[in-house]
Amino acid sequence: xxxxxxxxxxxxxxxxxxxxxxxxxxxxxxxxxxxxxxxxxxxxxxxxxxxxxxxxxxxxxxxxxxxxxxxxxxxxxxxxxxxxxxxxxxxxxxxxxxxxxxxxxxxxxxxxxxxxxxxxxxxxxxxxxxxxxxxxxxxxxxxxxxxxxxxxxxxxxxxxxxxxxxxxxxxxxxxxxxxxxxxxxxxxxxxxxxxxxxxxxxxxxxxxxxxxxxxxxxxxxxxxxxxxxxxxxxxxxxxxxxxxxxxxxxxxxxxxxxxxxxxxxxxxxxxxxxxxxxxxxx
Numbered sequence: 001x002x003x004x005x006x007x008x009x010x011x012x013x014x015x016x017x018x019x020x021x022x023x024x025x026x027x028x029x030x031x032x033x034x035x036x037x038x039x040x041x042x043x044x045x046x047x048x049x050x051x052x053x054x055x056x057x058x059x060x061x062x063x064x065x066x067x068x069x070x071x072x073x074x075x076x077x078x079x080x081x082x083x084x085x086x087x088x089x090x091x092x093x094x095x096x097x098x099x100x101x102x103x104x105x106x107x108x109x110x111x112x113x114x115x116x117x118x119x120x121x122x123x124x125x126x127x128x129x130x131x132x133x134x135x136x137x138x139x140x141x142x143x144x145x146x147x148x149x150x151x152x153x154x155x156x157x158x159x160x161x162x163x164x165x166x167x168x169x170x171x172x173x174x175x176x177x178x179x180x181x182x183x184x185x186x187x188x189x190x191x192x193x194x195x196x197x198x199x200x201x202x203x204x205x206x207x208x209x210x211x212x213x214x215x216x217x218x219x220x221x222x223x224x225x226x227x228x229x230x231x232x233x234x235x236x237x238x239x240x241x242x243x244x245x246x247x248x249x250x251x252x253x254x255x256x257x258x259x260x261x262x263x264x265x266x267x268x269x270x271x272x273x274x275x276x277x278x279x280x281x282x
Contacts, residue, residue: 008046012080018045019076019088023095033068035133041075048075062170064260066269069093147180231256254281 060067076088
């Protein structure tokens with residue numbers, strides 16, 4: 001979808017139905033999740049522009065934790081405010097949790113049957129196809145010039161051939177962008193001219209209405225208090241109702257640390273958890 005096409009804001013119930021559907025069909029991990037959201041929300045439903053989608057995705061890529069869920073929360077918030085973000089983030093997990101539980105039971109109890117093994121094997125090429133489609137779609141909107149087209153393969157080569165850390169590459173990309181903007185300020189101005197005029201007018205209009213920045217301290221404190229409460233509540237329940245509370249405390253601390261240090265979603269979470277849980281914690 002071109003960015004010039006106007007985004008069509010859906011009703012809350014329509015968005016609710018989509019997030020519930022996404023939680024049930026989102027096989028294949030992060031790349032498949034993002035591909036489904038891009039196909040449904042940008043190209044078919046046109047609830048969000050391609051420019052805004054890629055902008056949000058680029059921010060989610062540098063955040064710790066699951067970037068596909070973070071992207072869903074952002075889009076839900078963008079469409080319907082706080083309740084939209086809460087519903088999107090919750091339904092992204094809950095339906096898939098029950099689907100995963102059901103598939104796990106089937107795999108354990110009937111995994112040796114030929115047709116069950118064939119069913120799971122059939123999902124693998126489908127997932128690969130989803131990843132390839134996602135890369136093709138995102139590349140068309142994100143690689144808009146010579147510099148971006150050169151940075152992308154260089155980053156891939158550094159990770160694939162030289163095993164360079166993703167965090168290091170992100171920091172290098174940030175520094176490279178700052179240097180490029182300083183030495184060649186017209187570069188980003190030329191990119192901005194490529195954006196549709198309708199988007200520019202909307203941005204200017206919105207900026208002219210806002211006379212002062214919104215307060216940030218109180219919302220940040222409320223958010224921090226809510227997050228700490230949600231984090232500590234399971235530990236308190238384990239303390240009062242479980243005998244081996246030390247194990248659950250260590251488990252909670254381990255995955256808390258995992259949430260902070262794994263930038264890049266499941267592609268960094270899985271190797272990190274496997275290495276520490278198997279090799280170090282046994």
